[in-house]
Amino acid sequence: MILGYSAAQVRAAEASLLAAGPPAELMERAAFALAVRVARELRQRRGRVAGAGVLVLVGPGNNGGDALFAGAELARRGVRVLAVLTSSSVHDAGLAALRAAGGRVVRAVDDLPDGAVPVDDLPDGAVPDDDVPDFALPDGAATGPRWVGPVLAGVESADVVLDGLLGIGARGPVRGVAAEVVALVAGLVDAANAEPGRPLVVAVDTPSGIDVDDGALPGPAAAPDPVALFGPGVLPADLTVTFGAAKAGLLLPPASGVVGMIDVVDLGLDLAGVVPVVARLERSDVAGLWPVPGSSSHKYDRGVLGVVAGTPRYPGAAVLTVTAAVRAGVGMVRYVGPPGVTATVVAARPEVVAGYGRVQAWVVGPGVDPLDPPQAAHVRDALVAAHAARLPVVVDAGALDLLPDRVDPWVVLTPHAGELARLLAERGEIVERGDVEAHPLTWARRAHALTGATVLLKGATTVVVGAGGAAYSQQDAPAWLATAGAGDVLAGLLGALLAGRSDEVVADPTLAVALAAAAASVHGLAAGRARPGGPVAALDVADALPATIAALLAVGDWRA
Numbered sequence: 112m113i114l115g116y117s118a119a120q121v122r123a124a125e126a127s128l129l130a131a132g133p134p135a136e137l138m139e140r141a142a143f144a145l146a147v148r149v150a151r152e153l154r155q156r157r158g159r160v161a162g163a164g165v166l167v168l169v170g171p172g173n174n175g176g177d178a179l180f181a182g183a184e185l186a187r188r189g190v191r192v193l194a195v196l197t198s199s200s201v202h203d204a205g206l207a208a209l210r211a212a213g214g215r216v217v218r219a220v221d222d223l224p225d226g227a228v229p230v231d232d233l234p235d236g237a238v239p240d241d242d243v244p245d246f247a248l249p250d251g252a253a254t255g256p257r258w259v260g261p262v263l264a265g266v267e268s269a270d271v272v273l274d275g276l277l278g279i280g281a282r283g284p285v286r287g288v289a290a291e292v293v294a295l296v297a298g299l300v301d302a303a304n305a306e307p308g309r310p311l312v313v314a315v316d317t318p319s320g321i322d323v324d325d326g327a328l329p330g331p332a333a334a335p336d337p338v339a340l341f342g343p344g345v346l347p348a349d350l351t352v353t354f355g356a357a358k359a360g361l362l363l364p365p366a367s368g369v370v371g372m373i374d375v376v377d378l379g380l381d382l383a384g385v386v387p388v389v390a391r392l393e394r395s396d397v398a399g400l401w402p403v404p405g406s407s408s409h410k411y412d413r414g415v416l417g418v419v420a421g422t423p424r425y426p427g428a429a430v431l432t433v434t435a436a437v438r439a440g441v442g443m444v445r446y447v448g449p450p451g452v453t454a455t456v457v458a459a460r461p462e463v464v465a466g467y468g469r470v471q472a473w474v475v476g477p478g479v480d481p482l483d484p485p486q487a488a489h490v491r492d493a494l495v496a497a498h499a500a501r502l503p504v505v506v507d508a509g510a511l512d513l514l515p516d517r518v519d520p521w522v523v524l525t526p527h528a529g530e531l532a533r534l535l536a537e538r539g540e541i542v543e544r545g546d547v548e549a550h551p552l553t554w555a556r557r558a559h560a561l562t563g564a565t566v567l568l569k570g571a572t573t574v575v576v577g578a579g580g581a582a583y584s585q586q587d588a589p590a591w592l593a594t595a596g597a598g599d600v601l602a603g604l605l606g607a608l609l610a611g612r613s614d615e616v617v618a619d620p621t622l623a624v625a626l627a628a629a630a631a632s633v634h635g636l637a638a639g640r641a642r643p644g645g646p647v648a649a650l651d652v653a654d655a656l657p658a659t660i661a662a663l664l665a666v667g668d669w670r671a
């Protein structure tokens with residue numbers, strides 16, 4: 112499990128370590144680990160470290176200090192290091208170390224005296240002069256500040272760009288020259304995306320331009336400058352090397368989309384007893400949550416799932432939901448719907464039993480039109496019956512419009528951003544889809560507070576919140592999974608999980624939150640397994656569930 116903490120939690124945990132030893136020691140350890148990680152990337156990309164090019168973007172604080180010390184270590188290993196300073200004062204000891212190791216420095220500050228050259232500190236003989244090459248400005252940038260040329264050349268000749276502009280001290284959108292550097296470098300890297308030699312962007316602790324605590328992207332979303340050269344207010348990373356513990360913002364959307372791989376450097380922080388802001392389940396965690404039948408299990412204790420899904424207009428949603436539940440290993444499915452849809456469902460899945468009966472959990476809503484009286488009545492009946500019998504329910508799609516004001520915490524809502532905005536607006540909040548997308552954790556929490564339900568907010572990164580403040584973020588799905596019917600499969604899969612552990616979920620509703628996160632994870636993994644690297648249809652995802660679950664459980668066994 113990856114645990115994501117707030118900047119304040121990390122600083123508090125660091126305080127005791129800082130009190131125990133010299134303050135520079137932590138930074139040296141962080142920087143050394145970062146340099147080793149970058150060296151590994153360079154070796155993989157080029158076969159050797161010496162002779163590689165690394166561009167280091169340096170901000171005013173300790174994040175810049177980390178980057179400078181790492182740059183120094185890389186320079187000692189024969190890497191051509193060019194540091195871009197975005198502030199008139201940077202970490203002194205880090206800068207001295209970089210200079211001593213033969214690194215070169217460009218000052219990207221607006222207050223250069225007339226006639227000053229932005230490149231300084233070229234140690235005699237340490238680096239050939241042509242290492243900071245001609246600064247040909249592209250069209251449209253000819254009037255840009257003088258540092259633009261060296262930065263352009265630096266990006267062009269870099270194997271790795273190290274983003275040490277801002278870490279956990281960042282507040283709001285990137286300001287000043289650093290914002291221009293972010294925009295320029297992000298634009299250049301993006302433009303080079305299709306090229307084989309595009310530099311790898313490694314974020315130091317966090318990508319600059321994200322909100323470290325809630326994963327928001329407070330800067331401009333697109334080019335602030337009409338010249339296409341300049342990009343957005345964040346520098347997307349391929350790899351984030353984060354120190355001490357993962358920061359919550361790395362796990363939370365939308366920032367989770369710009370952090371790349373996450374590597375946590377252990378600094379020996381003591382976070383015991385500190386409740387993380389958000390958690391991400393890894394495969395072994397999901398395996399541990401899965402209800403696995405024992406030798407004496409029968410279909411009833413494996414869970415019976417009631418499903419109210421589909422209408423004559425959307426029969427496919429019912430087929431997808433029950434197929435996913437059956438494929439996920441539920442003991443039995445009871446389907447409730449109009450006769451024509453029932454016939455289609457039973458033809459597709461002969462295991463399904465039609466009509467009401469005893470169940471351990473419900474899924475209501477996939478493919479249901481809330482204005483379709485018979486199915487809307489079934490949804491309402493199921494919600495009432497589930498509340499009376501204390502049974503978990505997945506409330507999806509059309510059933511979200513039929514939700515009572517308050518529900519039990521073992522009721523799991525599965526909206527996407529637009530549906531969540533509508534649900535919140537109906538409860539008096541002034542919020543639109545874009546607001547939910549910009550601050551998904553905040554609005555999912557609000558929906559939980561207003562309704563009492565566990566809330567699974569679907570997206571490229573899925574956020575789940577619920578009882579006790581528990582929050583998860585899962586990012587296991589390929590982009591191809593954004594396809595019709597994928598939500599129906601998720602609802603059926605989650606229903607199977609809740610039915611399999613129904614009593615435990617009601618006894619401890621935080622389990623509903625974890626199981627919803629597990630379902631989101633398996634959903635994404637199954638999509639990847641169904642059609643690796645290519646388009647995937649919803650039914651393919653459902654069909655890939657048994658093999659996906661088997662592979663997860665094999666990992667679980669191996670770890671045990």
Ligand SMILES: NC(=O)C1=CN([C@@H]2O[C@H](COP(=O)(O)OP(=O)(O)OC[C@H]3O[C@@H](n4cnc5c(N)ncnc54)[C@H](OP(=O)(O)O)[C@@H]3O)[C@@H](O)[C@H]2O)[C@@H](O)CC1
Pocket residue numbers: 122125129137138139141170171172173174175177276277278279280281282283284285286287289315316317354
């Ligand atoms: N603590 C530890 O033990 C360890 C910490 N470590 C490292 O330290 C990092 C934290 O360092 P930090 O506290 O110096 O903050 P950092 O992120 O460098 O930025 C602060 C500077 O940025 C400025 N600034 C703020 N917002 C801005 C914006 N939007 N746009 C532009 N500027 C902005 C802000 O200015 P101010 O707002 O104060 O005017 C201030 O000058 C941490 O992420 C990790 O890398 C590791 O070495 C391990 C040990």
Ligand SMILES: [K+]
Pocket residue numbers: 174274275276277278314315316317318319
């Ligand atoms: K950074």
